Amino acid sequence: MDFRLTPEQEQLKAEVRAFLEAELAAGGFQPTDNSWMVSYSRDFSRKLGARGWIGMTWPREYGGRGRSYIDRFVCTEELLRYGAPVAAHWVADRQMAPAIIAYGSEAQKREILPRIIAGEAVFCIGMSEPNSGSDLASLQTRATARGDEFIIDGQKVWTSGAHLADFIYLVARTDPQAPKHKGISELIVDMKLPGVSTRPLIDSSGDHHFNEVFFDGVRVPGTALVGQLNRGWYQIASQLDYERSGMERLMSNYLLYRDVFQYAKQTIRRGKPLADEPSVRYLLGDLAIHYEVGRLLLYRVAWVLSKGRIPNYEAALAKVFCTAFEQRLADAAPRIMGLHGQLLPGSSHAALEGRAAKGYSFAPGYTLQGGTSEILRNIVAIRGLGLPAS
Ligand SMILES: Cc1cc2nc3c(=O)[nH]c(=O)nc-3n(C[C@H](O)[C@H](O)[C@H](O)COP(=O)(O)OP(=O)(O)OC[C@H]3O[C@@H](n4cnc5c(N)ncnc54)[C@H](O)[C@@H]3O)c2cc1C
Structure with missing residues (x-):
């Protein structure tokens, strides 16, 4: 290799x-x-x-x-x-x-x-609904064909950046009578159309990045349909593999990773660099090893893509490992920094000190968004290891 x-x-x-x-x-x-x-x-x-x-x-x-x-x-x-x-x-x-x-x-x-x-x-992703997350196929938002249009009614939730997007890539039910995986389609919907509205959701770090999105009798032309009517479920599967495949699943809080090493080297406690204390050294070593392993797993995903294959269990495996690293880092940074790591942004202290606390509150989302770790472990078990599905 x-x-x-x-x-x-x-x-x-x-x-x-x-x-x-x-x-x-x-x-x-x-x-x-x-x-x-x-x-x-x-x-x-x-x-x-x-x-x-x-x-x-x-x-x-x-x-x-x-x-x-x-x-x-x-x-x-x-x-x-x-x-x-x-x-x-x-x-x-x-x-x-x-x-x-x-x-x-x-x-x-x-x-x-x-x-x-x-x-x-600018796109946002319109998949999750109040009662459909991991079990996405149970979604209820409807796109009803009428003449050469679709009429959309329903609600999406946790939609990142919907308030800034031009289009939502919407997954909707187009055949309510069909078995749940077979009546779903994908549509590109202009966020400025009458009947589309967004409401902010404040995340656990206190910021507004995701939203609820409501559709009330929204009329879109038939040309908004992507691919085949009622075959959306099969199209979504590969889209999710792309969603889980990128470097961002390891590097969301890379600046924190970089800066916490610098902080530990530069901060002097009891006459020596913090990085020389055995407990801190252990944490830094642990982070560095996990980061490098995660990076290799993601390069493996890129290698699969470069061979013309869509990575499935490879992407799931990398996302489980790498997002666990991001949480490990978010947890380790305030511990390395001690009480300073709990200061909130806007305090008079160095920029890192606010970021560590904020990063800690943001981190739970890493293993949820794009498919939870439990769901991804099922993919690794069934498709990667060939274990029985039930
Ligand atoms: C920061 C962030 C950004 C997001 N952005 C978007 C976005 O832009 N667009 C979008 O559509 N969605 C977005 N989401 C939503 C995300 O995709 C869902 O939160 C996720 O799919 C889980 O769905 P849920 O929240 O309904 O949890 P649920 O599906 O209700 O799961 C609850 C718990 O049960 C577990 N569980 C569920 N089913 C199983 C099973 N079969 N086996 C084992 N365990 C199971 C889950 O792992 C989880 O721990 C975002 C979420 C976050 C946190």
């Missing part, structure tokens, strides 16, 4: 770094943990798109660059390492575009994909 990047990939990494350093120096962005979820800048996405760093793996005819998934990982790893504001294109680049490329109409491909690259088509 050769773990080295090719010279071209090393060059790509250097180019992305140079761009990010220049942007930072010019005050172009404020590095943020969870930036792929919370840090929206259409302008920044547009700049990345112009450099060919959105849609890297898509076909060239739709504005993509036809590059490998390893190239994409090299690029996304750098963006996350810097906490760059990438949320405006992240989910669209990661899963909506591959779904549209695989199942969408020619018109959808030509209209939407270039707009994602230009930072003009």
Whole structure:
């Protein structure tokens, strides 16, 4: 196994770094943990798109660059390492575009994909409902065909970035009489249509990033349907595999990871660096080992993608391991920092001190979003290990 990047990939990494350093120096962005979820800048996405760093793996005819998934990982790893504001294109680049490329109409491909690259088509994911999360197939939001339109009624919940999105990639029931997996379809719905409304939900760290989304008699044209009517369930499966496959499942709180090491090296307690205390040393070593193992698991996922396969149990396994690391880190940082780690943002202390407490409250979501660890372990057991389903 050769773990080295090719010279071209090393060059790509250097180019992305140079761009990010220049942007930072010019005050172009404020590095943020969870930036792929919370840090929206259409302008920044547009700049990345112009450099060919959105849609890297898509076909060239739709504005993509036809590059490998390893190239994409090299690029996304750098963006996350810097906490760059990438949320405006992240989910669209990661899963909506591959779904549209695989199942969408020619018109959808030509209209939407270039707009994602230009930072003009910001998507949110409309799957979860108040009574349907892990058991997504039980969803109740309806899209009723009437003439050449669909009429949508229902509610979604936990919808990240819905208040900032142009489109929701909606999963809805189109045949209420069919068995629950067989009457579901996917639609692209414009968030500005009459009858669509959002209500903020405040997350456990006190921020507004997800929402409830309501649909009250929303009329969308039949052309909003992605792929085949009532076959949405089979399309969603591969979309979820893409959702679980990225570097963001390890690096959501990378800035905290970087800074807690620095803090432990620079802080002097009882006359020596905090990092020299055996209990702190143990925690730092434990974090470093888990980070490196998680990174290799994700590169394995990229390797599967680069072979033209959609990773399934490989992505599930990586997400379980890597999001557990993110929580381990969120738990370890305040312990390493002691009482300072409990200070809330906005205090007069160094930036890290507020971030550790905030990161701790945000962390429970890592093992829920994109499929809970329990559900993913079932996938690893059944599809990876071949154990019986029941
Ligand atoms: C930060 C964050 C952002 C999110 N963003 C979005 C978004 O943008 N769009 C969107 O659609 N959704 C989003 N979600 C919702 C997320 O996908 C759901 O929370 C998740 O799928 C779990 O569903 P649930 O909350 O209804 O929990 P439930 O499905 O009710 O599960 C409750 C508990 O029971 C366990 N459980 C359930 N079924 C089984 C089973 N068969 N075997 C073993 N254990 C089981 C679960 O693991 C969990 O611990 C987000 C969630 C978070 C935390």
